[in-house]
Amino acid sequence: DAGITQSPRHKVTETGTPVTLRCHQTENHRYMYWYRQDPGHGLRLIHYSYGVKDTDKGEVSDGYSVSRSKTEDFLLTLESATSSQTSVYFCAISEVGSSGNTIYFGEGSWLTVV
Amino acid sequence: AQTVTQSQPEMSVQEAETVTLSCTYDTSESDYYLFWYKQPPSRQMILVIRQEAYKQQNATENRFSVNFQKAAKSFSLKISDSQLGDAAMYFCASRNRDDKIIFGKGTRLHILP
Numbered sequence: 001d002a003g004i005t006q007s008p009r010h011k012v013t014e015t016g017t018p019v020t021l022r023c024h025q026t027e028n029h030r031y032m033y034w035y036r037q038d039p040g041h042g043l044r045l046i047h048y049s050y051g052v053k054d055t056d057k058g059e060v061s062d063g064y065s066v067s068r069s070k071t072e073d074f075l076l077t078l079e080s081a082t083s084s085q086t087s088v089y090f091c092a093i094s095e096v097g098s099s100g101n102t103i104y105f106g107e108g109s110w111l112t113v114v
Numbered sequence: 115a116q117t118v119t120q121s122q123p124e125m126s127v128q129e130a131e132t133v134t135l136s137c138t139y140d141t142s143e144s145d146y147y148l149f150w151y152k153q154p155p156s157r158q159m160i161l162v163i164r165q166e167a168y169k170q171q172n173a174t175e176n177r178f179s180v181n182f183q184k185a186a187k188s189f190s191l192k193i194s195d196s197q198l199g200d201a202a203m204y205f206c207a208s209r210n211r212d213d214k215i216i217f218g219k220g221t222r223l224h225i226l227p
Binding site for chain 2: 042107
């Protein structure tokens with residue numbers, strides 16, 4: 001299994017509070033992604049990173065920011081959490097080349113905004 | 115824009131039978147990758163099969179195979195000899211040269227004993 005750790009795995013927070021989810025990898029992969037999974041919507045890309053300090057927006061980036069100061073860590077921040085951000089968040093990592101472009105996923109972080 | 119469409123929210127198949135899950139995608143690029151992922155109730159994401167767009171030969175992995183129609187931008191997954199353990203949500207995904215990876219909404223597959 002790919003070395004991906006998401007933290008926290010479960011969190012309940014109040015509307016309006018900031019929340020940061022962390023994705024940590026031990027694979028030294030260049031690419032890291034944050035997705036949210038909601039019923040009827042599948043996995044939607046929030047932000048992704050193609051290197052240290054190199055990030056780009058995905059399909060549903062409003063209300064979210066990210067940072068990547070080290071290869072191994074990709075942080076997702078909800079500046080002011082809203083109930084619509086209640087979701088399961090998945091981190092993924094990837095590399096290109098002969099490894100075949102496989103995407104590895106973390107186990108998910110369950111976030112509830114009340 | 116890069117899009118992936120799975121038009122079947124749910125499907126059912128009898129155990130030991132064959133089922134095909136549909137996926138269409140849209141991209142302006144000629145070089146890209148396509149994937150099928152399986153998500154069982156545990157929520158773990160498991161790679162089922164992968165296809166490079168420049169390869170004309172359809173990818174196969176044991177009981178899983180794809181029908182890749184590049185001109186039609188279609189990438190269907192065929193599961194042969196369906197087993198109870200195949201019950202899961204299946205996601206189709208595409209990866210372009212900008213390395214953005216986009217998923218479809220998924221198809222929930224039920225296996226009937």
